[in-house]
Amino acid sequence: MDCPSEENLIRMALNSREDVESLSFDLRKRELEALHRGEPDDILSRLEPLKLGAVLRESMDLPLTDTTEHRESTFSIPKMDCPSEENLIRMALGNESTVTSLTFNLGQQELKVRHQGEPESILARLQPLKLGAVLKDSQVRPSSAPDGELLKSTFSVPKMDCPSEENMIRMALSDLSNISSLSFNLSKREVVAIHGGDADAVLNRLERLNLGAVLRESVHVTAGQATVKTKAAEDAAEARTLRTLLAINGVMFVFELALGLLAESTGLIADSLDMFADAAVYGLALYAVGKAASLKSRAAHLAGWLQLLLAVGALSEVVRRFIFGSEPESALMMGVGLIALVANVTCLVLISKKRDRGAHMTASYIFSANDVIANLGVMTAGLLVAWTKSSYPDLVIGTIIGVIVLNGARRILQLR
16 A cells, blocks of 8 residues: 555445544555454455455554543644655654544645544644644534434535535445435535434545545434435425426427427437337336335336337337438427427436436436437437438438437446
């Protein structure tokens, strides 16, 4: 272990373990220090498959200290800009029994210390190092929720600015059974968790993602006082979204198929069949709302087979019109394509907010994204038909749309 890539490998290997409280890396010494519960052999069994030569050097029981007050203190250290200063700090605080964990951010020149007692005792250890250490913030944090109550914890996650980071966080916390609900605000870069037990357990999972997660506050609430959405409320919102999408795609299928036949456009016909496939997928997804993950996966796979069947049908129609000929109406193609594009962009925006809610919603998102591409293709075909006075652009675009739908089916059938 001699570079950050190996460090990240180890973080990923240990990320899903609830018994790991914190990880501390020393790349220069090629050492990893883990604060954990249970047996060290369990940790070693996760490290050995990485083929980094991991060996247990020592393991000792740490004394339990008073748990009446836990603090998280952030120190600004202007002269800490390389691992040598980090090692100095580790040595200075290594004998401090009240320190639970240290988190270093060399880029921002900050140190976050989880500890008991007053932060001045930590600062007194840092100041003799002449690194300009200054206490920025220190707050008391409840360690766990008493029986019958929950904690509402608000986390600031500075590097969470798109759905991919949101999905990373959901995956990291997915196996914590004491979490009742999660609420994300990407614009404010905040995560609110309603949970039982210890707020540190949630923060530890977030810290391993290296997104700069910090606990802003954690307060006791009863189940009835929880202000974020519960799973039932999230399911209800998901169902409302799917009903809206089902209605949009059902109307557009009838509208686009009728005008596609009138305009003799294979592009419009292929796109209308894709609309029908979407409506069927949204119906299946609506059925799967609130059901077990296995049922959601089966619904997604059924939708994938349906899309595969419709893709073959659309490509067959292209072949038929190539053999027997057609005279597509370019103006009608572009007009209908524009209306369908508006409808499908609306659907894509609605479904993108909930695409992480299971395989059934991921399948719905893939369908909607394919629709937007197909609509752009139909409008392009209309322009080319008007310019070339030929039906071949429509046949080519119809073929491309069919292949896109076929690929979408493949992606959906690979979902687990």
